[in-house]
Amino acid sequence: MDDKRPLRIGLIGFGCVGQGFYDILQRQPELGLTITRIAVKSPDKPRTLPAERFSFRADELLADPNLDLLVEVIDDPAEAFRLVSAALRQGRRIVSANKAMVARHLPELVALQREFGGTLLYEAAVCGSIPIIRTLDAYFSHEPLRAVSGIFNGSSNYVLTRMSEEGSDYGPALAEAQALGFAETDPALDMGAFDPRSKAVILAAHAFGLLLNPDEVLNLGIEGVGAADIAYAASLGQKIKVIAGLYRLPNGRVTALVTPQLLGPESPFFNVEHEFNGVAIEAEYAGPHFLQGRGAGGHPTGSAVLADVQALRSGFRYGYTKQAARFQAQLVEGLEVEVYLRHPSAAALGQALDWLRLPAQAVLPGTDGTQATGSVGLAALGQWRVALREAGVFVARLGEVGLIPEVPAEAETAHALA
Numbered sequence: 001m002d003d004k005r006p007l008r009i010g011l012i013g014f015g016c017v018g019q020g021f022y023d024i025l026q027r028q029p030e031l032g033l034t035i036t037r038i039a040v041k042s043p044d045k046p047r048t049l050p051a052e053r054f055s056f057r058a059d060e061l062l063a064d065p066n067l068d069l070l071v072e073v074i075d076d077p078a079e080a081f082r083l084v085s086a087a088l089r090q091g092r093r094i095v096s097a098n099k100a101m102v103a104r105h106l107p108e109l110v111a112l113q114r115e116f117g118g119t120l121l122y123e124a125a126v127c128g129s130i131p132i133i134r135t136l137d138a139y140f141s142h143e144p145l146r147a148v149s150g151i152f153n154g155s156s157n158y159v160l161t162r163m164s165e166e167g168s169d170y171g172p173a174l175a176e177a178q179a180l181g182f183a184e185t186d187p188a189l190d191m192g193a194f195d196p197r198s199k200a201v202i203l204a205a206h207a208f209g210l211l212l213n214p215d216e217v218l219n220l221g222i223e224g225v226g227a228a229d230i231a232y233a234a235s236l237g238q239k240i241k242v243i244a245g246l247y248r249l250p251n252g253r254v255t256a257l258v259t260p261q262l263l264g265p266e267s268p269f270f271n272v273e274h275e276f277n278g279v280a281i282e283a284e285y286a287g288p289h290f291l292q293g294r295g296a297g298g299h300p301t302g303s304a305v306l307a308d309v310q311a312l313r314s315g316f317r318y319g320y321t322k323q324a325a326r327f328q329a330q331l332v333e334g335l336e337v338e339v340y341l342r343h344p345s346a347a348a349l350g351q352a353l354d355w356l357r358l359p360a361q362a363v364l365p366g367t368d369g370t371q372a373t374g375s376v377g378l379a380a381l382g383q384w385r386v387a388l389r390e391a392g393v394f395v396a397r398l399g400e401v402g403l404i405p406e407v408p409a410e411a412e413t414a415h416a417l418a
């Protein structure tokens, strides 16, 4: 390709991220990047650019041989997969920000790149402006990692921050996050921890070579969080954050989960507030690393899209090197974690304790039966997660995930004889 002529970009989607990316390019003409065509969905929406700039059929951009690369930033994962996979079948270079789509279809997307020679980059899909995918994929490609964890969702972090600094209720704090453009079109994706789960699945591929099915990764959200939970954490000198974690277990396998967690000031995530995201990497030889940045918003995410466009220009592609490392996943079976649970009704909390096989003594004294703590199996949490969400029970982790100790055979026999 002639490097002196401007690169012609086809932009699919002109919402928060698409406009942010467009704006960044307008301010930096020296980059030599031109958005030649833009596709959107609705012909009737008012636009900030003249009507003739828009096409309403993204397929026209796919069929345009004059476009050097495509940027897909739409909010419809099924349509995004159709467009991105069609582009890869043509051997094209394409950037996407759609984490739900990438997490669900990663094995097919990797296979399409290998078969047809195209390239897909998706840095903007995980933690907005934080350069985490390329860091894991390229910089740490040959470094064994112990853990990659963090705050991967700006919207729920914004809600939790507002609840603890202003004493705001959940509803108004969520409305604020939506008004500021930090929330996904469907807020359940953010508040139910589906969005950070998609991001954890994507990072699992680059950090540990694991291609996980998002549905099999435990995710607990903050829809049930209330002032009582923020106050409980504060009474311990802690805060509640939604932490997505990929952890190597003592048996060498890797687990993945996303849950609210109580954290103290010693945690690198304690002061990651508002829409900011933070990622901690525990590397075997290089030690601990921490990255913090804006996890959402037009300009930060548009900046990550621009970084991918420039990377495509220089021929970069993901190596997926860790796929050779042969890690195995252990998602819930044989694992346990200490949790905190609350429901305003003692009867509803009692029901949750039964589901999770926690004893009545798990109830915290002085809470009228509305708050409890105890150690539960991840399998039980996975089995009851929908029921817990529907019942409005708030559940948060109090510590790290551990292996359930195996009971020695003699002890089992002795117990049976007793």
Ligand SMILES: NC(=O)c1ccc[n+]([C@@H]2O[C@H](COP(=O)([O-])OP(=O)(O)OC[C@H]3O[C@@H](n4cnc5c(N)ncnc54)[C@H](OP(=O)(O)O)[C@@H]3O)[C@@H](O)[C@H]2O)c1
Pocket (backbone or CB within 6 Å): 012, 013, 014, 015, 016, 017, 018, 039, 040, 041, 042, 043, 045, 056, 058, 073, 074, 075, 076, 079, 097, 098, 099, 100, 124, 125, 128, 181, 182, 183, 184, 185, 295, 296, 297, 298, 301
């Ligand atoms: N917002 C963030 O901070 C953020 C951060 C990281 C990643 N992301 C990801 O980036 C993507 C875009 O998010 P967003 O916040 O920019 O969404 P958005 O503001 O809702 O904008 C979506 C855009 O996609 C267009 N669109 C939808 N379906 C289309 C189709 N079939 N063909 C062509 N255009 C179509 C819409 O067209 P109309 O204008 O006609 O409605 C709109 O312009 C999502 O995958 C999201 O998960 C967002």
